[in-house]
Amino acid sequence: MYLSKVLINGTACRNPYEIHRVLWKLFPEDADAERDFLFRVERSGQQSVEVLLQSRREPTMAASREVLLMGSKPYLLSLQQDQQLRFMLVANPIKTINDESARLNSANEIKKCRVPLIREEDLRAWLKRKLEGVAVIEAVEVEKRPAMNFRKAREKRVGKVQAVSFHGVLSVTDPVGLISLINTGIGPAKAFGCGLLSLART
Numbered sequence: 001m002y003l004s005k006v007l008i009n010g011t012a013c014r015n016p017y018e019i020h021r022v023l024w025k026l027f028p029e030d031a032d033a034e035r036d037f038l039f040r041v042e043r044s045g046q047q048s049v050e051v052l053l054q055s056r057r058e059p060t061m062a063a064s065r066e067v068l069l070m071g072s073k074p075y076l077l078s079l080q081q082d083q084q085l086r087f088m089l090v091a092n093p094i095k096t097i098n099d100e101s102a103r104l105n106s107a108n109e110i111k112k113c114r115v116p117l118i119r120e121e122d123l124r125a126w127l128k129r130k131l132e133g134v135a136v137i138e139a140v141e142v143e144k145r146p147a148m149n150f151r152k153a154r155e156k157r158v159g160k161v162q163a164v165s166f167h168g169v170l171s172v173t174d175p176v177g178l179i180s181l182i183n184t185g186i187g188p189a190k191a192f193g194c195g196l197l198s199l200a201r202t
Contacts, residue, residue, distance in 0.1 A: 001183065004053040004072035006039075012066050013049040016041075016148045016161065016192040022067045023051070026059035038185045038196040040090050054196055056183070077182065077199075079175035084138065088198040089166045090145065092189035093117040093126040114188070116162035127166055130186050134177035140168035148192060161189045169202060 006026065012018040023039060037055035044050075053059065054075065061069050079085075094114045117123050123142050131137065145163040172178055185195030 001075040001077075002053075002055050002058050002072050003075040004055065004059050005070040006051040006053050006059075007048055007068040007070055008051060008066060009048045009068070010066050013044070013047065017159075019049065019051065019193065020191045022064070023053060025062035025064050025067055026053075026069060027055070027057055028060070035191065038190055039193055040196045040198075041193050051193075052196065052198070054182075077179050079172050079178060079199075081172055081175055083172045083175075084169055084202050085172065085199045086202050087166070087168060087170050087200075089127070089186060090163050090194055090196065091127070091130075091166065091187040092161050092192070092194040093123050093164055094188060095122075117164075123164055123166075126187075131170065131178075131181075134174040134181055135170040135172055138169040138171055140166055142166055161192045161194065163189070163192075163194055 004026075006023065008019055008022055012022045019039070019041070020035075023037065024035075027033070027037075036057060037053055039051050039053045042050045042052050050070075059069055059072055094116055096112050096114055098112060117126055120142050124137075124140065127140065128137060143165040145165055148161045148163060149159070182197050182199070186197055187195055189195070
């Protein structure tokens with residue numbers, strides 16, 4: 001894996017869906033490629049955003065004014081059981097409920113919809129479930145971020161992602177499982193800057 005710092009300029013920095021689209025420009029074109037990177041906005045402004053990018057492929061400088069690769073290095077994780085580490089995660093904690101107001105689907109079933117978790121105890125429980133079997137949370141602070149509004153290209157509908165920031169200390173219980181979770185990301189909305197779990201020594 002690789003960790004990179006990326007600067008995105010212009011109108012793309014105001015739409016998380018466009019940030020995701022622009023980041024694709026850092027990787028060689030491959031019509032069959034699936035997204036193999038996670039990202040998190042670290043600093044944001046009206047004209048630019050600074051992004052932390054975790055990717056399986058090494059990013060390359062793009063021929064674009066929208067995106068600048070500021071630096072990149074290999075990211076080699078080596079974890080030990082019972083090791084304590086600081087962590088940082090921006091995620092989109094949700095639950096799925098029945099949408100009673102919607103029409104039945106083709107199978108004559110009530111449609112499901114995703115709704116964000118709101119209460120702090122529910123957010124803490126969500127994180128505990130996501131890390132179950134690979135890490136134990138020793139301490140955590142929870143902070144709701146401003147909602148992210150986005151619009152996909154050629155779509156009139158505006159979407160919204162409610163991101164939450166978790167940071168604290170965890171203990172590793174399954175090093176291999178935790179590394180696998182870091183590779184794949186945690187929770188939904190990964191295309192909008194959620195799911196990247198960062199670790200650091202305490």
